[in-house]
Amino acid sequence: MNKILQSRKCLAWMLKAVTLLAFAGVLFAGLVPVPQLAEHVAYFWPDYANFATAAVIYVNLGFAPFYGALVLAWQVFSAIGRDESFTRANARRVRWASWLALAEVVYLLGGLVWFGARQALAAVTVLAFLGLTLLGLAAAVLCYALSVLILQAAEMKEEADLTI
Amino acid sequence: MLIVNLDVMLARRKMSVTELAQRVGITLANISILKNGKAKAIRFSTLEKICQVLECQPGDILEYRED
Numbered sequence: 274m275n276k277i278l279q280s281r282k283c284l285a286w287m288l289k290a291v292t293l294l295a296f297a298g299v300l301f302a303g304l305v306p307v308p309q310l311a312e313h314v315a316y317f318w319p320d321y322a323n324f325a326t327a328a329v330i331y332v333n334l335g336f337a338p339f340y341g342a343l344v345l346a347w348q349v350f351s352a353i354g355r356d357e358s359f360t361r362a363n364a365r366r367v368r369w370a371s372w373l374a375l376a377e378v379v380y381l382l383g384g385l386v387w388f389g390a391r392q393a394l395a396a397v398t399v400l401a402f403l404g405l406t407l408l409g410l411a412a413a414v415l416c417y418a419l420s421v422l423i424l425q426a427a428e429m430k431e432e433a434d435l436t437i
Numbered sequence: 438m439l440i441v442n443l444d445v446m447l448a449r450r451k452m453s454v455t456e457l458a459q460r461v462g463i464t465l466a467n468i469s470i471l472k473n474g475k476a477k478a479i480r481f482s483t484l485e486k487i488c489q490v491l492e493c494q495p496g497d498i499l500e501y502r503e504d
Contacts, residue, residue: 435477437467 285354292346298339315425324393331384336379338373347371364424371416378409439478441471446491447455461486 311329315322345366352363388394388401394402447457458468463483469474484495491498 307452432477435470436481437463437471437476437483 277357280352281356285350287355288350289347292343296340296343299336303336304368307332318395321393321395324388324391328388328393331388335377335380335384338377341371342373345373357428359423359430361427363423364427367416368420369425371413371420374409374413374416378406378413381406429435438474438502438504440474440498440502441467442478442498443472443487443491446493446498452489452491457487457490460490 308329311325317323349363349366352358352360357363381402385406386396389399395409441452443457447454455469456464456474458465461468461483471479478490487498488495
């Protein structure tokens with residue numbers, strides 16, 4: 274029993290470490306490579322120079338739903354460490370993560386339309402937008418399905434806990 | 438709904454809830470869940486042990502009431 278408890282806590286810590294790494298990675302990307310890329314594009318393609326600042330702000334704002342999802346993930350992983358994996362609260366958190374992924378999709382499509390209307394998109398950028406949109410949709414659907422399964426598991430656990 | 442009437446049999450057998458829990462092999466909390474009608478299900482093995490310890494029939498402790 275102790276080994277199972279320890280491995281669960283170990284799992285929770287590993288998942289939290291991954292969450293921290295993801296947060297650090299995305300934060301770094303928004304603060305360093307993205308502005309540098311924008312400067313690079315503005316230098317070599319002056320036609321797009323006017324949109325460099327807007328693009329940097331757009332990308333960094335677009336990370337907000339992802340940061341929200343990381344907070345929810347942290348809460349889920351903390352619950353796993355306390356042996357509270359299958360609870361209604363975790364089902365709610367994962368459902369919220371799916372809404373955040375959907376919000377990200379809407380944000381990306383909005384950006385595609387806004388930048389596209391100003392003819393500020395190269396073909397490769399459009400493809401990147403569409404690729405990220407599909408990823409966001411997949412994440413939203415997967416998280417929603419996972420939340421349904423977690424809720425069912427929570428209901429089964431409640432029933433099992435009340436079986437004497 | 439099904440009601441579990443342990444109090445009457447416990448009084449007849451002059452047994453405490455603690456002793457019943459100990460002899461049946463379930464926790465006091467679970468006995469409380471049974472008594473308060475919050476239990477969703479009871480295993481036959483648990484019911485058998487309760488009847489064995491209280492020397493009674495299942496019908497002596499289980500009662501059906503319309504909601």
